[in-house]
Amino acid sequence: MTIAEVQPLSKLKPARDDGARLGFRLTLPAQLLVLFIAVFPLLMQLYISLTDWSPLSGASWPQAWQFWNSFANYSDLISDNRLWSALGRTLFIIAICVPIEFLLGLGLATLFVDDFPGKRVAYSILIAPMMVVPAVAGYMFFMLFQSGGPVNDILSWFTPDPVAIAWLSDRHLALVAVMVTDIWQWTPLMFLILLAGLVGVPSDQLKAAALLGASPWQRFRTIVIPRMKTIIIIALAIRVIECFKIFDTLFIMTGGGPGVATETISVYIYKVTTNDLIWGYVAAIALAILIVLSIGAVWAMKRLAR
C-alpha cells in the first residue's frame, strides 16, 4: 500500500511537486546561510556608505547613523579626480596587458600542440611564474628594475654606455615595469587555458579543411577560433576581472607611485582605507564600482550569448 492510497483524494498532489518542496525545505538553512553571507556585507556596506563613520569616530559601526550624511559620499565620488584617474589607469593596464597576455598565451599554446624535444621541461618552466606568490613576484621585479639591477645590466650589453634608468621612479616607466610584471605572471594562465582549448579542436576537421584547400591561417580562422570561442571568452573574462583588481605585485614594486603614477583602483581604495580612514567614502566607492561592473558584466554576457 502506498502513501497516496491512504490520503484523501483532495490532498493528492503530483509526487514530483512534493519532492521539490521537501528539497526546498531541507536546503533552506543552507540557502539562508549563503544568502546571509552574500547579502549582509552588501547591506552593511550600503549603510556605512551613507554616513561619515570611521573607526576613529569612537562609535561602533551599528551606531554609524549618528554620522548620517545622506548621499554626500556619492556626490563627492563624482568630483573625485584622483578616483577617476585611478580608474582610467586601471582600464589602461587592462587594455594593454590582457591582449598581450592573450596573444602570447595563444602563440605559446599553438607551439605546444605539436611535440618537440624538451617539451615537458619547457612546459614546466613556462607555467612556473603562475605558481610564484604575487608578493614574491613583486619583490623579484622590484629588484630586477632597480637602477643598478639586472634589467639595466642586460640593456647595457647593447648600448655603448652603461644604462642606469630609474625604472620605478619614472612616471611612465614605472607603469611599464608594473605591466611587464603582470604579463610575466599571468601569460602562463592564458597559455594553460588556451592550450586546453586548442587540444580540444578535432584534428580530423583540421585535416578535412586542409584537404579542401584551406591555408593554415584560414584553418585557424574558420575552424580553430570558432571551436575555441567559449574558452577564449572564459580566459579573457578571468583575466579582465583579475587585472581590474591588480594590487599585490604593483603595491610592492611602486606602492602606487611615484606620486600617483601607478595608482590603480585597488591601490587607491587601500590608501583611502588605511591612510585616510574615511570608511564611509570607501564603502561608497566600492559599492559604485560593484554596481558599474555588474552592469558591464551583464551587458557583456548578453552580447556574447547572441
Place this chain on the structure above:
Amino acid sequence: MSAIKLEHLVKRFGAFTALKTMDLSITDGEFMALLGPSGCGKSTTMNIIAGMETPTEGRILFGDRDMTGVPMGRRGVGFVFQNFAIFTHMTVRRNLDYGLRMTGRPTAEIARRTNAMAELLGLTALLDRPAQGLSVNILQRLAIGRSAVMEPAIFLLDEPLSNVDAAFRAVMRTELKSLQRQFRQTMVYVTHDQLEAMTMADRIAVMDHGVLQQVGTPLEVYNTPANTFVARFIGSPGMNLFTGKLTQTDAGLAVDLGPLGISPPLAPATASAAKRANGDVVYGFRPEEVTLAQPGEPALALPLNLTERIGARTILHLGTPQAEVRAVFQSGTAIPAGILRLAPAPAAVRLFDAGSGAALQVA
C-alpha cells in the same frame, strides 16, 4: 591525368611496419577498393595518397607527376572521412561551400556549384540548418558533397559507410557508384566490408599485414584467389581450406585430407597444376560450389553439426571442430540428417601450396 601509381611504398611507425613495399597502379576513372581486415595497412595507404602521411620509402605519382612531397592541401584530392569530420559549428551550406570559399572562387560560382551539389544530394531544404544535430545519413551525404563540390579528379573514401545504418548503406552503395559513373573520377575506397568492395569496385586490392595480397576484378578475386588469405577473406562464408597430401587413387590424382578422408579425384587441369606443388597442398572449395553426392559418386562423408537458415540460403556446418566444413545450399534443398556426402564441383576446386599459401595456378 588522374591515374594513381604507388611505387615501392614503405611506411614504418617506429619499429612497426604498417606497409611493406606496396606497388599499385590505379587507372584514370577507375573505382578501386582497398579491402582487408583492420590493421592491414589500407588506411595508411589511403593517407599516403591523400598526403596526410609521408611514406618512409617510395613514391606516389598522379599521372606523371611525382606527388610524394606535395602537401595535402595542394594535391587536389577529395577525401571522405570515416567519421565525416563535418564542421559542426557551421551551417550545411557553409560546409558544402567551404572549399570553394577557401580557394577564393567568385561568389556567383560558389552559389551555383553549391546549389547544384545540394540538389544532387537532396540537401537543398537543409542548406541553412546548422550541421550540428543532423542525422548520420545526412552528415554522410554532406561529407561526400563537401568534397565532390570541388570536383576533384581523385576521390578517396575511408570506410564512408561503416557508421551509417544497414538500409542506408545499401542505398549509398548504388548512389556512390552512380556518382562515380557520372563524374568519372578515380575513386579509391577503403573498406573492410567485402560486400561494398564486390558491388562497387572495378578492381579490388586485397591487403593483409601491410602486404598487398592480390589485385583484380571482384570476380577474379572471388574465383581465382591468389593465396589462402584471399580465399578465406573473400566470400561469405569464406573458402573451405584443408591441408592434405597428394595421393594417386584408382580414379586419378586426389588429396588425402587425413581425418576428413580422401577427396574426390581432381579435375585434369587441377591435377596438372598440383604437380607443381612441392610437398603438401591446401585443398580448397567454395561453400557455394558443392552438391550432395549421388550414391556411388566420390564424395567427402561429413557429420552435420549445425544448420543456419538465412532466408534464401541455408548454411551447413559439417565435419569436426578441428576441420570445419561449411556448405551453402538454396533453402529449398532437402538436407538429410546424420552423415552427409558432399561433392565439391571438380572444376571449382582450388589448390594452394601448403608452405607458401600461394595458389597453384591452373595452366
